[in-house]
Amino acid sequence: MERQERREQILNILAAGIRKVLLNTVPKPEELQEIRMRLGQPLRVVRGKEEIVLRSGTEPYIVTKEELRETMDYISHYSLYAYENELRQGFVTVEGGHRVGVAGKVIMEKERVKNIQYISSLNIRVSHEVLGCADRLIPYIVANKQVCHTLIISPPCCGKTTLIRDLIRQISDGNEYVKGCSVGVVDERSELGGCYLGIAQNHLGTRTDVLDCCPKAEGMIMLIRSMSPQVIAVDEIGTVEDIHAIEYAMQCGCRMIASVHGLNMDEASNKPVLGDLIRRRMFQRYVVLGNEKGPGEILGIYDERGSVLCRNL
Structure with missing residues (x-):
């Protein structure tokens, strides 16, 4: 824009x-x-x-x-x-x-x-798109041209929504790291797509379908039944229903990109229900954001075991 x-x-x-x-x-x-x-x-x-x-x-x-x-x-x-x-x-x-x-x-x-x-x-x-802000992250959340189940952990105002938005665009369009995929987005608060009169105002890629103003748990099930997404993206998960829907989507073969409020891996692991998914190693990548140097600062990237893949990217 x-x-x-x-x-x-x-x-x-x-x-x-x-x-x-x-x-x-x-x-x-x-x-x-x-x-x-x-x-x-x-x-x-x-x-x-x-x-x-x-x-x-x-x-x-x-x-x-x-x-x-x-x-x-x-x-x-x-x-x-x-x-x-x-x-x-x-x-x-x-x-x-x-x-x-x-x-x-x-x-x-x-x-x-x-x-x-x-x-x-x-x-x-004010909506701000930062096209390309996920460039440095993409290589770490893709394996063999496929998206890894990824959870972004971030306090408020650290740029997680902007980062997820650009991840969706790149995964949808495809690039040297990942083949273009059908992406289903459940945009409960109209922040990812920024839909106005049903039309996304932000760039989410050419293979992306958006359910706007739809509860996350219900929306994920709807997308799986109707749109056959290869990847599902949601922002700010939190309820028991959200976590159960994510597990269901994973079991259906969908790759997940999700975010949750938190300061670090330990805090995310201690959250009810979500902590169980983490202990069972359902997510393959964890991305922790900060804001000391400005929004979008990546403090660390971890694998499913919690081992460090990269710090201060």
Whole structure:
């Protein structure tokens, strides 16, 4: 995606007052990671590791109820009802794959979230593709031209989603290390494909099928039954159902690319249910990420026994 295009996509969903202060204080808004709007609180943006409070003159710029409403009107094209299914998950994906997190009064129905009203906070996460960021990793997770079952272990904000996205693209298209494969992606939070109106906004390769806004466990089973994927990719596994679906997919002959929140191998091994898969050596590769030098830093790559294949790649 061109920078100018990303810039326009972000600016077009902002209330006029917020758009103006952003342009006056941030020379390249398309390079931001987040834009945080909280009712009655200073407008904040995140760039790299830095959080910046935006100002109007000498005073912090305070977000108003009208600006939150105006921004949501632009995001939803003046029809929040049309986005009810997304809002019940706490976010809306807009053109370009940018994700807008939403907080406010939660409306329940039959013990399930139905909608969010009286919106008090928005977090616009700017989608960034880094084509080629998986180049250095691919040789370590492929054996005999086939993808190894791979688990990426990472704390938040370390670039794991960006890394998985590029892995999907390369595995799907194929390269000198791996023959192009049919890849099924279960994109529960619309972060990998960044689908807008059902169309992926990010580059996921020519042999990739995406189930957008679908629960991971259910989606993996659906893909196996309907799309015959050779590789399945999911982000941020966690529930017992997720782990059981992964094991089922492996037993069906699908190669797995998955990620989980964690600091290191030991922490991942101590997680309920997932730890059992690790002890049984179901995954063939483990990739641990960090952020000391910036997002996407690979601290270590391990084989199924936990032996080190590479450090600080």
